[in-house]
Amino acid sequence: MIESFMLAANETVAQHYFEQHVPFLYRVHETPDADRIKTFFETLTAFGINVKGDPEHIQPKTLQNVLKQVAGKPEETMVSVMLLRSLKQAKYSDQSLGHFGLAAPYYTHFTSPIRRYPDTMVHRMIHYYDENGINEETKKKIC
Structure with a gap:
């Protein structure tokens, strides 16, 4: 439940x-x-798994279903690793490009400032905007 609240906050x-x-x-x-x-x-076909989905328009749910199919089976770890290697690496950006793995159109790291420096940066930005307002001057200064 806490994880769900953290994702929702982010x-x-x-x-x-x-x-x-x-x-x-x-x-x-x-x-x-x-x-x-x-x-x-x-x-995946070597493991008897046939995926119905278009690789050109892949949806996170399709990949989640693959993981469900192998859960608890001997090939679970191998399939999970192969899936991770098929994905792009997550990164930080000043552009909101969405988070495929979470199926979220908007995402930031905000909820663990004691563990991750980017969370601290997000908190600093929020405080800056709260204290100085959102206007053309503050937008220029934060860059």
């Missing part, structure tokens, strides 16, 4: 500042390359 904060059109720090995980997903799907 998404809400990211969406809020995206809609304010201000410079901000996002955690992004872009849609994987179709070729890599196609190769992953082809490899």
